Amino acid sequence: MTITSGDRDAAESEHADEREGSADTVEPEDNTPALELRGVVKTYGGEPAVAGIDLTVPAGSFYGLVGPNGAGKTTTLSMISGLLRADRGEIDVFGVEARKHPRAAKALMGVLPDRMRTFDRLTGRQLLYYFGALRGLKSRETKERIEQLAEAFELTGALARPVTDYSTGMTKKLMLACAMIHAPRLLVLDEPFESVDPVSAQKLLDVLRQYVDGGGTVILSGHSMELIERMCSRIAVLVTGQVLAEGTLDEVRGEMTLEQRFVDLSGMGEEGGGLEWLHTSSA
Numbered sequence: 001m002t003i004t005s006g007d008r009d010a011a012e013s014e015h016a017d018e019r020e021g022s023a024d025t026v027e028p029e030d031n032t033p034a035l036e037l038r039g040v041v042k043t044y045g046g047e048p049a050v051a052g053i054d055l056t057v058p059a060g061s062f063y064g065l066v067g068p069n070g071a072g073k074t075t076t077l078s079m080i081s082g083l084l085r086a087d088r089g090e091i092d093v094f095g096v097e098a099r100k101h102p103r104a105a106k107a108l109m110g111v112l113p114d115r116m117r118t119f120d121r122l123t124g125r126q127l128l129y130y131f132g133a134l135r136g137l138k139s140r141e142t143k144e145r146i147e148q149l150a151e152a153f154e155l156t157g158a159l160a161r162p163v164t165d166y167s168t169g170m171t172k173k174l175m176l177a178c179a180m181i182h183a184p185r186l187l188v189l190d191e192p193f194e195s196v197d198p199v200s201a202q203k204l205l206d207v208l209r210q211y212v213d214g215g216g217t218v219i220l221s222g223h224s225m226e227l228i229e230r231m232c233s234r235i236a237v238l239v240t241g242q243v244l245a246e247g248t249l250d251e252v253r254g255e256m257t258l259e260q261r262f263v264d265l266s267g268m269g270e271e272g273g274g275l276e277w278l279h280t281s282s283a
């Protein structure tokens with residue numbers, strides 16, 4: 001999907017924070033969930049993309065958001081990350097009300113958006129440095145982290161090359177490194193494994209696992225039930241903008257595999273008709 005109004009919404013939110021004069025002074029509370037969504041709604045041209053969802057993501061969890069194409073996953077994650085503004089409802093990040101304190105909420109997050117618009121004429125190293133500077137890191141600290149992140153994501157040899165020369169999977173890894181450079185408490189990742197080869201996916205998983213083991217929280221969307229099953233402690237199944245199931249992996253899948261449960265909930269297993277002509281030779 002394409003986020004059309006994101007930049008404007010985000011800019012408006014920043015200004016709201018500035019007017020309030022409290023942008024960086026909100027302290028996250030202890031023992032509160034990493035994320036709390038209450039009655040969140042987003043409508044496009046009268047059609048609800050997200051139809052009033054409630055979600056609680058415990059701090060320290062690896063949380064998966066799954067659902068069929070068009071279910072509202074990207075829209076939900078975009079509202080969480082502040083790229084889109086919800087029509088209604090509240091989103092708290094570690095107890096910080098994102099609507100009232102967008103800058104403070106965003107400071108707690110690292111974001112990998114679905115569609116990666118980036119400054120691809122920069123080299124990988126320059127882009128990482130830029131993200132570090134944006135997040136207020138000191139130059140020396142940024143440089144050290146760049147080398148460590150590049151090593152973790154196996155991008156060291158590519159750091160001097162312009163991002164435009166990277167493959168899709170490499171760009172994804174680089175953007176994830178950019179999202180992590182300020183050591184956020186929460187990572188919001190939209191389809192982080194799309195276009196990533198299995199070996200790199202394993203590497204990426206290891207890095208994310210380490211991050212969660214170190215106290216970080218991850219919410220991600222994805223279509224690989226096998227990966228979601230391997231990684232996530234909790235999941236939510238979103239269908240047509242509504243949460244149809246939520247809980248621990250075992251609670252959601254019950255006696256089924258996650259894939260079976262997913263197909264069941266999304267109604268995708270029903271017999272399709274009308275393509276019989278594909279099975280017959282008209283020659």
Ligand SMILES: Nc1ncnc2c1ncn2[C@@H]1O[C@H](COP(=O)(O)OP(=O)(O)OP(=O)(O)O)[C@@H](O)[C@H]1O
Pocket residue numbers: 001002003004044045048049067068069070071072073074075076
């Ligand atoms: N900018 C937009 N303008 C109009 N409709 C949109 C826009 N973005 C998304 N939608 C619609 O909102 C609904 C939810 O889309 P969204 O991209 O959030 O789904 P998704 O679950 O991320 O899908 P996918 O798995 O295919 O990435 C879809 O019906 C989509 O057509």
